Amino acid sequence: MVDLFSGQLLIAALVLAAIYGLVALGLNLIYGTMRLLNVAHGEILMLGGYLAYWTFTLTGVGPVWSMFLALVLAGAFGAIVYRTLCRRVLRSSRLIEQIEANSLLLLFGVSIILQNVIALSFTATARAYPYLDDIVRIGTFQVTADRLVVLGIGLALCFAAILFFRLSATGLQIRALIQQPDAALLVGVDVERMRLISFSLGFAIAGVAGCLISMLEQVSPFMGFPFTIAAFVVIILGGLGNLAGGLAGAAVLAAIEVYGVALTTTSMRSILIYGVFIAVLVWRPQGLFGGRSMVR
Amino acid sequence: MAEHSRFLALLAVAVAAFALVPRLGGDYAIGVALNLLMWIALTQSWVVLSAMTGYVSLGHAVFFGAGAYAMVLCFGSLPFWLSVIVAGAATGLLALLVGYPCLRVRGPYFVILTFGLAELVKFVVINVEAALGQFGRLLFGGPGLAQIFYVVLVLAAVSVIVTWFVRRSRFGAGLRAIRENEEAAETLGIDVARYKVLAFALSAIVPGMVGAAMVLRTTYFEPLDLFNPITSFTIVSIAIIGGGDDVPGPVYGALFLVLMQELLWANWPEVYMILLGGLLVAFVLGVPDGIHGRVAAWRKARG
Numbered sequence: 004m005v006d007l008f009s010g011q012l013l014i015a016a017l018v019l020a021a022i023y024g025l026v027a028l029g030l031n032l033i034y035g036t037m038r039l040l041n042v043a044h045g046e047i048l049m050l051g052g053y054l055a056y057w058t059f060t061l062t063g064v065g066p067v068w069s070m071f072l073a074l075v076l077a078g079a080f081g082a083i084v085y086r087t088l089c090r091r092v093l094r095s096s097r098l099i100e101q102i103e104a105n106s107l108l109l110l111f112g113v114s115i116i117l118q119n120v121i122a123l124s125f126t127a128t129a130r131a132y133p134y135l136d137d138i139v140r141i142g143t144f145q146v147t148a149d150r151l152v153v154l155g156i157g158l159a160l161c162f163a164a165i166l167f168f169r170l171s172a173t174g175l176q177i178r179a180l181i182q183q184p185d186a187a188l189l190v191g192v193d194v195e196r197m198r199l200i201s202f203s204l205g206f207a208i209a210g211v212a213g214c215l216i217s218m219l220e221q222v223s224p225f226m227g228f229p230f231t232i233a234a235f236v237v238i239i240l241g242g243l244g245n246l247a248g249g250l251a252g253a254a255v256l257a258a259i260e261v262y263g264v265a266l267t268t269t270s271m272r273s274i275l276i277y278g279v280f281i282a283v284l285v286w287r288p289q290g291l292f293g294g295r296s297m298v299r
Numbered sequence: 300m301a302e303h304s305r306f307l308a309l310l311a312v313a314v315a316a317f318a319l320v321p322r323l324g325g326d327y328a329i330g331v332a333l334n335l336l337m338w339i340a341l342t343q344s345w346v347v348l349s350a351m352t353g354y355v356s357l358g359h360a361v362f363f364g365a366g367a368y369a370m371v372l373c374f375g376s377l378p379f380w381l382s383v384i385v386a387g388a389a390t391g392l393l394a395l396l397v398g399y400p401c402l403r404v405r406g407p408y409f410v411i412l413t414f415g416l417a418e419l420v421k422f423v424v425i426n427v428e429a430a431l432g433q434f435g436r437l438l439f440g441g442p443g444l445a446q447i448f449y450v451v452l453v454l455a456a457v458s459v460i461v462t463w464f465v466r467r468s469r470f471g472a473g474l475r476a477i478r479e480n481e482e483a484a485e486t487l488g489i490d491v492a493r494y495k496v497l498a499f500a501l502s503a504i505v506p507g508m509v510g511a512a513m514v515l516r517t518t519y520f521e522p523l524d525l526f527n528p529i530t531s532f533t534i535v536s537i538a539i540i541g542g543g544d545d546v547p548g549p550v551y552g553a554l555f556l557v558l559m560q561e562l563l564w565a566n567w568p569e570v571y572m573i574l575l576g577g578l579l580v581a582f583v584l585g586v587p588d589g590i591h592g593r594v595a596a597w598r599k600a601r602g
Binding site: 034038040088091092097098101103104105107108109111112113114115116118119120122123232235236239243270271273274277278280281284285288 | 353355400407415422426429577578579584587
C-alpha cells in the first residue's frame with residue numbers, strides 16, 4: 004500500500020502542478036484573447052528545452068540563467084508568428100468564421116515544422132544534462148535540488164502572473180479583452196497591441212517552462228506534444244480563457260496524475276488524464292470552476 | 300440525373316483502371332495504389348462528417364484502429380470478408396454510442412474532444428491487451444496483398460459513392476445547414492442531434508473496415524501504430540489541401556500527398572513532414588478552398 008500522505012508524492016504533485024500551471028497559462032492567454040488554439044505550444048516549450056540544453060552543454064551556464072534568454076527569444080518568436088501568420092487569420096473575414104479550426108490547422112502546421120527542423124538539426128535522440136541533481140533532505144523525505152528549484156521558480160512565476168493580471172494596466176486590459184472584446188474596444192483598449200503582447204507573452208512563458216522542464220526530463224524534438232495535451236486538459240478543467248481557473252486546473256490535474264498513478268499503475272496514467280478530460284468536456288465544458296464568467 | 304450517371308460512369312472507369320493494377324504492376328505499384336485508395340476512403344468518410352457539418356474530427360484514427368482491433372479479435376475464427384464487415388458494424392456502433400454525448404460539444408471543444416477520445420481508446424486497448432498478456436499480435440495466414448487491395452478498392456468506391464449521394468441529398472443539405480448555422484437549422488425543423496449522430500456513424504463505418512483490411516497488410520497488430528494520431532492529422536491535411544465538401548477534394552488531396560510521400564518519405568522523412576507543415580500553413584492562409592476550389596475556379600474562368 005502506498006502512503007498517500009508521504010512528502011515525496013506531495014512534492015511530485017506540486018512540481019507537476021507548477022509546470023502544468025505555467026504551460027497552460029500561456030496557452031490560455033492566447034486562446035482567451037484571440038480564440039486561437041495554439042497546438043504548437045508544446046513545441047515552443049521544446050525549443051526552450053533545447054536552448055537550456057545547448058547553453059548548459061556548450062557554456063556551462065545553467066537553465067536558471069538561460070531562462071531569461073528563453074523568455075526574450077520565445078517572446079520575439081511569438082511576435083513574429085503572430086505578425087506573419089496569426090494576424091492574417093484574425094483579419095480575414097472568411098478565416099475568422101471558423102477561427103478555432105483554422106488556427107488549429109495553421110499552428111499544427113507550424114508545430115510539425117518545428118519538430119522536424121529540430122529533429123533534422125539535432126537528431127531525434129533524447130538528451131539530458133546533469134544539473135543540481137544532488138539530493139536535499141527536508142525532515143523525513145528527500146528530493147533532488149532541481150525539483151525544488153523548478154517548484155520555486157514555477158510558483159513564483161505563476162504568482163507574478165496573477166499580480167500582473169490583477170494590478171498592471173496591461174494585465175487589466177488583457178483581461179478586459181478576454182472578458183468582453185467589444186466592450187474593451189469601446190473603452191479604448193488597444194486591441195491589436197494587447198493581442199500582440201498576449202501572443203508574445205504566451206510564447207515567452209512556454210519557453211521558460213521548457214527551460215525548467217529540461218532540468219527534470221530529457222529533451223527531444225517530440226517532447227512538446229504531451230505537454231500541449233496536458234495544457235489543454237488543464238485549461239478545460241479551469242475553463243477556457245479563465246486564467247486563475249487554469250492554475251487551479253493545473254493543481255487538480257497534477258494531483259489526479261500523481262495520486263492516481265500511485266494508487267493504480269503507471270500504465271493507467273494516460274487513461275486517467277484522457278478520462279478526466281473527456282468527462283469534463285462532456286459534462287462541464289465551461290470548466291470545473293464557475294459558470295460563464297471567464298476571468299476572475 | 301445526367302450528373303449522377305456521368306459520375307457513376309467516371310467512377311466505374313476509375314475502379315476498372317485500379318482493378319488492373321494487381322494484374323499489371325508489381326508489389327511496389329500495388330502498394331502505392333493501395334496507399335492512395337486507403338487515404339481516399341478515409342478522407343471521403345471524414346468529409347461526410349467534418350466538411351459537411353463543420354464539426355472537425357481530429358480523432359478519426361480511433362475508427363481505423365478500432366476496426367483493426369475488431370479484425371484481430373475475429374482473426375482465425377471468421378473469414379476475411381466477414382471480419383471486415385463485422386469491423387465496419389462495430390465502428391458504426393461505436394460512433395452511435397459516443398456520438399450523442401460528443402456531438403453536443405461544439406467548436407474547439409469538439410475538436411479536442413475527438414482527439415482525446417481517440418487517445419483514450421488507444422490507451423484502453425493497450426491496457427486490455429496487456430491484461431490479456433498480449434504485446435503486439437502477429438497475424439499469420441491472412442489474405443495476400445492483391446486480395447487486400449481489392450477490398451480497399453471496393454471500400455474507396457463505397458466511400459466516394461456515399462459522399463457523392465449524401466452531398467446531393469436532403470440529408471446532406473441538412474448537414475450543411477448545421478455547418479452554416481445550427482440554431483437556424485434547428486428552427487427550420489431539422490432534427491439536428493439525429494443528423495449529426497447519423498453523419499458521425501456514417502463517417503465511421505468505412506474507416507473501420509479500411510483499418511480491418513490494412514492491419515492484415517502489416518500482419519502485425521500494434522495499438523500505437525494503428526491508433527496513431529498522425530493518421531487523424533493526415534486525414535485532415537488531405538481534406539484541407541484537397542478542399543471542399545465534395546468528392547473531388549479528397550481525391551486531389553490524397554493524390555498530392557501520396558505522391559509527396561513516395562518521393563520523400565523513405566529517404567527524407569523530416570523534410571516530408573516540414574513540407575507537409577508548410578503546405579498546411581500555406582493552404583489555410585492562402586488557398587482555403589483547396590486544390591478542388593482552384594481547379595473549379597480555373598474551369599469556370601476558362602468557360
